[in-house]
Amino acid sequence: MAPNKPSCLRSLLLPLSLTLLLPQADTRSFIVDRDHDRFLLDGAPFRYVSGSLHYFRVPRVLWADRLLKMRWSGLNAIQFYVPWNYHEPQPGVYNFNGSRDLIAFLNEAALANLLVILRPGPYICAEWEMGGLPSWLLRKPEIRLRTSDPDFLAAVDSWFKVLLPKIYPWLYHNGGNIISIQVENEYGSYGACDFSYMRHLAGLFRALLGEKILLFTTDGPEGLKCGSLQGLYTTVDFGPADNMTKIFTLLRKYEPHGPLVNSEYYTGWLDYWGQNHSTRSVSAVTKGLENMLKLGASVNMYMFHGGTNFGYWNGADKKGRFLSITTSYDYDAPISEAGDPTPKLFALRDVISKFQEVPLGPLPPPSPKMMVGPLTLHLVGHLLAFLDLLCPSGPIRSILPMTFEAVKQDRGFMLYRTYMTHTIFEPTPFWVPNNGVHDRAYVMVDGVFQGVLERNMRDKLFLMGKVGSKLDILVENMGRLSFGSNSSDFKGLLEPPILGQTILTQWMMFPLKIDNLVKWWFLLQLPKWPYPQAPSGPTFYSKTFPILGSVGDTFLHLPGWTKGQVWINGFNLGRYWTKRGPQQTLYVPRFLLFPRGALNKITLLELENVPLQPQVQFLDKPILNSTSTLHRTHINSLSADTLSASEPMELSGH
Numbered sequence: 001m002a003p004n005k006p007s008c009l010r011s012l013l014l015p016l017s018l019t020l021l022l023p024q025a026d027t028r029s030f031i032v033d034r035d036h037d038r039f040l041l042d043g044a045p046f047r048y049v050s051g052s053l054h055y056f057r058v059p060r061v062l063w064a065d066r067l068l069k070m071r072w073s074g075l076n077a078i079q080f081y082v083p084w085n086y087h088e089p090q091p092g093v094y095n096f097n098g099s100r101d102l103i104a105f106l107n108e109a110a111l112a113n114l115l116v117i118l119r120p121g122p123y124i125c126a127e128w129e130m131g132g133l134p135s136w137l138l139r140k141p142e143i144r145l146r147t148s149d150p151d152f153l154a155a156v157d158s159w160f161k162v163l164l165p166k167i168y169p170w171l172y173h174n175g176g177n178i179i180s181i182q183v184e185n186e187y188g189s190y191g192a193c194d195f196s197y198m199r200h201l202a203g204l205f206r207a208l209l210g211e212k213i214l215l216f217t218t219d220g221p222e223g224l225k226c227g228s229l230q231g232l233y234t235t236v237d238f239g240p241a242d243n244m245t246k247i248f249t250l251l252r253k254y255e256p257h258g259p260l261v262n263s264e265y266y267t268g269w270l271d272y273w274g275q276n277h278s279t280r281s282v283s284a285v286t287k288g289l290e291n292m293l294k295l296g297a298s299v300n301m302y303m304f305h306g307g308t309n310f311g312y313w314n315g316a317d318k319k320g321r322f323l324s325i326t327t328s329y330d331y332d333a334p335i336s337e338a339g340d341p342t343p344k345l346f347a348l349r350d351v352i353s354k355f356q357e358v359p360l361g362p363l364p365p366p367s368p369k370m371m372v373g374p375l376t377l378h379l380v381g382h383l384l385a386f387l388d389l390l391c392p393s394g395p396i397r398s399i400l401p402m403t404f405e406a407v408k409q410d411r412g413f414m415l416y417r418t419y420m421t422h423t424i425f426e427p428t429p430f431w432v433p434n435n436g437v438h439d440r441a442y443v444m445v446d447g448v449f450q451g452v453l454e455r456n457m458r459d460k461l462f463l464m465g466k467v468g469s470k471l472d473i474l475v476e477n478m479g480r481l482s483f484g485s486n487s488s489d490f491k492g493l494l495e496p497p498i499l500g501q502t503i504l505t506q507w508m509m510f511p512l513k514i515d516n517l518v519k520w521w522f523l524l525q526l527p528k529w530p531y532p533q534a535p536s537g538p539t540f541y542s543k544t545f546p547i548l549g550s551v552g553d554t555f556l557h558l559p560g561w562t563k564g565q566v567w568i569n570g571f572n573l574g575r576y577w578t579k580r581g582p583q584q585t586l587y588v589p590r591f592l593l594f595p596r597g598a599l600n601k602i603t604l605l606e607l608e609n610v611p612l613q614p615q616v617q618f619l620d621k622p623i624l625n626s627t628s629t630l631h632r633t634h635i636n637s638l639s640a641d642t643l644s645a646s647e648p649m650e651l652s653g654h
Helices: 005-027 060-072 102-111 135-139 150-170 195-209 221-227 244-254 282-294 343-353 383-390 514-519 630-636 640-645
Strands: 030-033 038-041 044-046 049-053 077-081 115-119 178-182 214-219 233-238 261-266 298-305 316-319 321-324 372-376 378-382 396-398 413-419 424-431 440-445 448-454 461-465 470-476 507-511 539-546 554-557 564-568 571-576 585-588 599-606 615-619
Touching: 030 214, 049 060, 060 102, 060 298, 077 298, 102 115, 102 150, 135 150, 150 195, 195 214, 214 221, 214 261, 221 233, 221 244, 233 244, 244 282, 261 282, 282 298, 282 343, 372 539, 378 383, 383 413, 383 514, 383 539, 440 461, 448 461, 514 564, 571 585
Parallel strands: 049 077, 049 298, 077 115, 115 178, 178 214, 214 233, 233 261, 261 298
Antiparallel strands: 030 038, 038 044, 316 321, 372 615, 378 539, 396 507, 413 470, 413 507, 424 461, 440 448, 440 470, 539 599, 554 585, 554 615, 564 571, 564 599
């Protein structure tokens, strides 16, 4: 695509904006006035009304738009995380380019006249894959995450010695817009209560950032005991339904003097596959905000704009059973997933205007939307037909199956293959003991799909086959745990599968590079594949199509499809799970699509069953709240010890 001229201009302004601020740097300060329970900004009383936005959930070309809308909503600050795994994909390999350009995002915030509350972790939760920790940490299987384990601390120190010097010039007293920095994230919810670890982090931040920057912690009310640390300013988080008076009174036990701060005031909530779409009423959110502002508290609204878990970046939770988080991170936030103002935004803006000036002028209207289709997709072939292209380096061999982490496969899919050692004449139980499927396994015998084994499910499959029959198990990583105990969440087959009474051995592991294949598909000569008339199991479909009118944002709808992954022009939009819901559409930003005169290409990897009419269509509105009744069947098959956790729930914190 041609360079975006305004973006180029903004990048040129980056050093200029810092230069303009630097002469005033010696007069700039952001401190806690404990005598008067307030913040002081450059010596004047100050209260921030902030909103959360995650640059890693918003493509770079949309950053300026989202930030400007936040400023026009009356916010004077934004709060965001830095996901370690997004920037250090392999040990010692760093990526701060494109949509990972943290400094460019800080500059965009400065151009929007927004101060920054930074949350660099190392753990962030954020419903993000592994809570932002890189999965390569698990290549040392005994590592104890978020503790003073020397292996963990060595990795953290190495990362922060790269990250923190980058942000040092952007600290407020240095002329930048970062007014405060969080140390760790809701550590009191972790359970380790390792104060040596927290002291180590605090010392590291001070050593690399100096004494002037305000460092703080935040926890839910139940986490303040283990999450707070002397020398770090203590804040709390809670939502509209919680007892504000009770929680702020508890906060005063840990921070007797200084401003009251709610670092995560929940405007909505996250969604899990198989549960209802979460919402928060406008009246409840606005009433809670107004009550806090009347107290003089500083507030950050989580989220103000949610964005999208593109690709494989969603996290997961575990409360009784494993819960994978949806691709959409709309969050019922004041700015929708597609960047549009909502009634919640206008109501919050009205509240904020009672306490501080908001920018004059109307908010930008919603972005143009479009509809395309329906489109009938064409069968490309079974995933197994492309194994040489998906894993060009060939398989890794082992007597027992190896985890994703052991073969350095961070996300996505891995194929496990073995051969039957004797003929199975009758349907014979096939399962993986000790809940050893992490997270979903698609089982095939001689290329024929047999069914699914799922984490925390007691179901077994029943297989037959001849001696020498090929047994393939495609395992999908549905996102590593991102909140709470955050125990090391290894992926793949954690135990050897059992067929009848036989423990299966002699495995080949194929780490699959599906995104690479999809990206370069047009260069490939596709092989012939003897698929059945109505193929099932992991199968690729695709379609090229033009856009006849003007290009707008849109939402991909996959009626009748079951579960899989989808790409637009090689870009991984994320997971769909139509049969489980609640999310039924995937957000497609308009910049991913080629305009009139060019062909676009959609590629699907359907993992289970294809509808009789393999069609998709692009809608002008999202569908985020339709949970299939088939999910009741899924719930009924849960093991007895997880049934109590099958109802919708909320997990405190992010």
